[in-house]
Structures are given as structure tokens and as C-alpha cells.
Amino acid sequence: MFAKLRKTGYKMINKLIEEIKKKKAPVVVGLDPMLSYVPEFIKENAFKEFDETLEGAAEAIWQFNKGIVDAVYDIIPAVKPQIAMYEQFGIPGLMVFKRTIDYCKQKGLVVIGDVKRGDIGSTSAAYAAAHIGEVTVGNKKYCAFDEDFITVNPYFGSDGIKPFTDACKENNKGIFILVKTSNPSSGEFQDRLIDEKPLYEHVAKKVIEWGEDCMGDTYSNVGCVIGATYPEMGKVLRKLMPKTYILVPGYGAQGGKAKDLSLYFNDDGLGAIINSSRGIIAAYKQEEYAKFKEEGFADAAREATLAMIEDINSVL
């Protein structure tokens, strides 16, 4: 399906918005599987087959991911696998990262690869090829990981970003560029004032500029990342960048609250997609969902997702 859409000039941001509207859920589930989130019975089975190896860990994560995806794919538009959680298990982990991407796309989900890559131009071109572009081998072309969107780090400036925006245009993909991150110390550099404006606003202005050439119907294929933990900044940035989709991490486990999240949306009810990782995939560990027990981890994830969607829609 995606291959066909690609040829007809389909824009990935349109696809994301369409799925958000269809599911009535501006929500993305973060597939960030720490091994400590995986139920014991899954780990036991995986270690029985592969011993306590990287392969065993990867198999456990795959079974866990598959359970979660099967339980929630019909109620959410998108998933966001965090590559670091796979990279730590080396090659077997990265094979499961790829397997997860493919499985989620099969299920009709938009896949946001949370990779936060960024480098000088020639190197960014290789990262873009790896994730949202193509690499040429002789007369053949391949996209190694083939996510729909990826996250990108802006520290290198325009020439480090251009290969990613080029890939967006050539392959109808999208990116989300870090503007204001959700972590406690994000202000150390990002909040510092330059000409009386914080650095993140200067980055935001560049994101708008980079995105102008990559427009979908109403929003750009070049989005940004703004943490749910900084709603006052989200409010200012929302007004500054009306055509930029905002990927919002930090809801739930990191402390972001629904009542603040309305500030990240435009009047059309669009413009933001809220991520939750731990709060969904490890829901069965919370008191609220304890009744599901380990065996019901996937059902607990579905319940937590439904609760999150209701929570967010209640403030829109």
C-alpha cells in the first residue's frame, strides 16, 4: 500500500493526520521495551530457547512488542519505537527493531523511528538513506529500516538537516526535529537567550523554514519535538509554528498532564500527537491495572491506551 501511495505523490503527514482522524486519537504508543518491562513468562520462554543471550533478550522483546501491537493497533494511528532500546542488544536487537517496523506497517500503523540522528551533510545523507531514503548497491536500491518518520537532532544546522528534508521530498516521508526536549536539564542550552529569545525558538524558526518546502495539504512533513513537561513553551511555540506538527513526549510517566496538552493543538483539533511509552507498555505494573497480572500485559496496555485517548480528547 505505502509503495503505491509513494508513487502517486502521497505525503506522509497527510497519512498521519488521516489516521489520527479515523481513530479519533492524537496518540502514539512508544515501543521502548526495557527488558524490565517484559513479563517474566515471556523472558523465561525466550531464555529457554536462546539462553540468556542478546538473541534471547531480542526474542523476549519481539514477543512483548507483538503482544502490545496486536492489542492496540486498531485504536491508535502510530507507534514510535525508540532505537536505543534495541541498539543496546546489538545486532539481534536491531533485527527486532526492523521486524517491529515491518510488523507495525503491516498492521496499518504509521511508524515514527525515534532515532535522533544528525551529523554533517554527507553523514546525515547516510542516516537519511538508512531510515527514510534509499541506498544504491550496484543497480539496486534498498531502504534498510524504512520508517515513515524519524526524529532528528538540529545541532549541526541547515546542512546537517538538508539530507533529511531531501529524503522527505523524494520518498514522501517525514521528520520531527528536536526543538524543546522533555527532560529536566533540557533548558541548560535550549532555554538560553539569544537576542532575547530562547535557543529553542531560534531552532523553531529554522524548522518552519526547512518545512516550507515539504508541505503536505495543511501541515508540513517537517514536524518538531516539544516535551509535554514544558506547556508554557509549548503554547508559545504552537502559535509561532502553525503548520508544524508537534510530536509531544513526556506525557504520563515523565510528568506531563492532559490539561496542559490542549496548548499543543491548533483550533482545528490537529497539530499535535502525544506519545506515551512506559505508561502504556508497562501498564500492567501499575496499581491501576494490576488486575490484569503479567499474563494480561497486552490487555492492560489496551486499557491504558483507551484511558489515555479519553484523557486527551477530554481537553480538546
Add this chain to the structure above:
Amino acid sequence: MFAKLRKTGYKMINKLIEEIKKKKAPVVVGLDPMLSYVPEFIKENAFKEFDETLEGAAEAIWQFNKGIVDAVYDIIPAVKPQIAMYEQFGIPGLMVFKRTIDYCKQKGLVVIGDVKRGDIGSTSAAYAAAHIGEVTVGNKKYCAFDEDFITVNPYFGSDGIKPFTDACKENNKGIFILVKTSNPSSGEFQDRLIDEKPLYEHVAKKVIEWGEDCMGDTYSNVGCVIGATYPEMGKVLRKLMPKTYILVPGYGAQGGKAKDLSLYFNDDGLGAIINSSRGIIAAYKQEEYAKFKEEGFADAAREATLAMIEDINSVL
């Protein structure tokens, strides 16, 4: 060898300095193998065995890397594989990234993984585990990629850096944090003035702070990256951060010149290590080394490395 050193509290920056002194070469060869750098006869052989696939590309890159490493390992202290160039070939590419790390360590080289990772704390912890730390699987521990140093992006601030410095301390590893990058547009954000000082100086001050707790004998295990293309800035930063080792990309193909590079060194003749990638590994494509032809790509790389070492030592 490294495992034993680790247990005796050996510091990675000491090891790097020792190798630089032994080889009289403050030089690192960047193993950034674009497929276009690989001689045709190597590609033909690889494609004959694996067809024009990601596996074929990865095999070609491996044969190319091995040729280069065999030709230069005795005259250089370190190599810097750029992971993006492997990541673009997916799982087979990343397997060759790992194989290259292992082979270079076998040859006694210090390996700087140019990965430029960085994220919120919990995610940085996973990246640190992947590259310079350990991940726990049941009762076993693994380091998936196991470089000696990696490069790190500072945009998230202290809590995004801490897992990397923790890993340095726990495993006697090192990192190089981006301060002023070599690319033309690096100034867009990095040069902007905050309290009358450019952003990169504020980052530099934090690098000093983060590094104080990770000292080797004379230099910190927390180094920084400053491009050869900005010598005036290198000069200021060198004075600002006397105990910080500087990894200097941008020499040669990117335009950095030896006469400027003396500014990156301290009076002890130490404090900087200069990287060249294309200028070494694709030397056979330059007019100066054309006599080696494709078949002599490795010998051309050795000649170019010797010339680079002489060039840099001439200004120290």
C-alpha cells in the same frame, strides 16, 4: 588485553595518549566507507558472492576496511568508524561495523565509534550500554558494540550526558562531546551569542565540568569535538579547556589545513587528535596517489597516512 586493563582501573584516555606517543602520530583514520570509495574489483567479487544486496555491499566494505587497516595499523594510534556509513546498509552493514571494531581492537588500535548519540537520560543509558557499557540479560552482561570511545551530542544537557560519563567511569571508556562541528552551517546555532559568548563556549564549559569527575592522569576521559575548519575558535577553546582532549575532524577533504592545527594542541604536544577519512581511505582516487591504481588502494592509504602524520608533526 583491554578486559584485563579494565579490571586494573586503566583509563582509556591514558591508553590513547600512550599510543599517540608510541606511534608519534596524533592522527586518527576515519573508516567511513562510502560504496563509491571501494575499488571496483572488490565490489565485483562481493557482488559475485552475494549479488547486489545489502549483504554484498557489507562484504565489499569489510574487504575494503580490512585492506586499509592491515596497511596502516602499525603507524596510527586509533581509528574512527562512522556508524552512519554502516547503518545505511542495515543489519549486514551494522554487522560489519561490529566486525571492524573487533578487528581494529585485535590489531591494538583504539576505536572511536563516531555515533553522535544523545537523548533523555533513560534513553542515553541504553545508548551508553550499547556502545561503552553493559546490558544485563538475566544473569549475564554484554556490551553489544564495545567501542573504546564514542562521540556524543550535547543538545539535551547534563541529564542526557550523565549515563555516558557514568559508563566512562564504570568501564574505563571515554567520550568526545560535540562542541563546534566542522560543517559550513555549524554556526547557525553553535555560534549564536549567549551572555556575550557563543553557544559552543557554554557547551565547552559544561564539557569541562562533566569531565572533571572522569580524569585520566593528565587529560579527562571526556573529550570534545572541534572542527579543523574553525581554527580561531579552536585556539580559544584550547585555552579554555586545557585538560580536554580535542577530536578534530575536517582536515584534508573538508578544507582544514595543518598550519592551523597547531592551535589545537597544548604545549606538551598533546591534547588533540586529527581525523582524516576520505583523504586517507580514498587516497587512490587522488591524482597524487594515482600511481597506486585501484589494486593499490591500501598502499595509497598508507602513503597518505604517512604524509598526513608528517604534515601535522611539521607544525607541532
